[in-house]
Amino acid sequence: MQTFEQVKNFLSTELFTLFDITFTTGGLIAVPLLYIVGIWVIRKLAHLATYRLRSSGASPDTIHLFKRIFYILAMAILVVTSLDMMNVPLTAFAFLSGAVAIGVGFGAQNIINNFISGWILMWERPIRIGDVLEVDGARGVVEAINTRSTRIRRVDGVHMLIPNSKLLENTVINWTLIDLLTRTTVKVGVAYGSDCKLVASLIEQAVLEQTEILPEPKPIVIFDDFGDNALIFEVYFWINATAERDLRKIRSDIRFTIDGLFNQHNIVIAYPQRDVHLDGTLQLVQSPKENA
Numbered sequence: 001m002q003t004f005e006q007v008k009n010f011l012s013t014e015l016f017t018l019f020d021i022t023f024t025t026g027g028l029i030a031v032p033l034l035y036i037v038g039i040w041v042i043r044k045l046a047h048l049a050t051y052r053l054r055s056s057g058a059s060p061d062t063i064h065l066f067k068r069i070f071y072i073l074a075m076a077i078l079v080v081t082s083l084d085m086m087n088v089p090l091t092a093f094a095f096l097s098g099a100v101a102i103g104v105g106f107g108a109q110n111i112i113n114n115f116i117s118g119w120i121l122m123w124e125r126p127i128r129i130g131d132v133l134e135v136d137g138a139r140g141v142v143e144a145i146n147t148r149s150t151r152i153r154r155v156d157g158v159h160m161l162i163p164n165s166k167l168l169e170n171t172v173i174n175w176t177l178i179d180l181l182t183r184t185t186v187k188v189g190v191a192y193g194s195d196c197k198l199v200a201s202l203i204e205q206a207v208l209e210q211t212e213i214l215p216e217p218k219p220i221v222i223f224d225d226f227g228d229n230a231l232i233f234e235v236y237f238w239i240n241a242t243a244e245r246d247l248r249k250i251r252s253d254i255r256f257t258i259d260g261l262f263n264q265h266n267i268v269i270a271y272p273q274r275d276v277h278l279d280g281t282l283q284l285v286q287s288p289k290e291n292a
Helices: 002-011 026-057 060-085 090-107 109-124 164-169 196-210 244-264
Strands: 014-018 021-024 134-135 139-146 149-154 157-162 181-190 219-226 231-240
Touching: 060 196, 109 139, 109 149, 109 164, 149 164, 157 164, 164 231, 181 196, 181 244, 196 219, 196 231, 196 244, 231 244
Parallel strands: none
Antiparallel strands: 014 021, 134 139, 139 149, 149 157, 181 231, 219 231
16 A cells, blocks of 8 residues: 555656656656557547458448548557647647648648649549559559649659649649540551451451450451551551550551451551652762772
8 A cells, every 4th residue: 555655656757847847757657558548449440441441342432531531540549648648738739730820821822732642532433543644744653642642653663753732733644533444546658559448358357366465346447548658547446555565565466467457468668768750860870890
């Protein structure tokens, strides 16, 4: 009993007073313990909730938004609880928070803009984790939407950090906003005199042989133009593509198949040619050899 009283007296010992608030030994010991235990519990709960959401089939961006909101609310509750344990009223921070707000408003406008833009991106979801974006001519997959910036992995493996405000203020192409459907084309020129009906049939056959090509909408072969050196054909088709490398590979496979079919049917893929016409008489003169 005497030991308990000693511990109680020790924890109740007043160390110092600041702004009419008395700080005790017990309060200074309890607050760090509260933060350690509280952060551990918050992480465990966030991990458990994330596991449940993934098991239910929730999208990655929904899970990301939930974790962000959960952490902010949980940390706010933890801070308020710790202040209450130390008998510190929230009004004590009114002046300090006002001064900080003014300083942040003048000195960190860009940071605040990107912060708010990040929340808009996560809430309205015009861009989601896993989407294929094209920004300033660079295409890549969204890996994370953070507080200040969005991380995109380009098709060549390089990571890009794009400020969130840029994604809202500028034109961004989202190839997978609604679905993964993408239309692309392959163009080929054949020599004049080729059987155009046969050429169109072979091009369509080459496209339909690719398993990645969607049967609906049906591929369309267009006799595009009478070129300077070739008859130009272009085929339009739809695929489910997730990155530029998929489009390039499929177009490459189609060109290989077209080349093979054209060789079987003696269709010549045209190349630039020039006919030179000379007016007048052309005389070839052989220069005499120099004396040795």
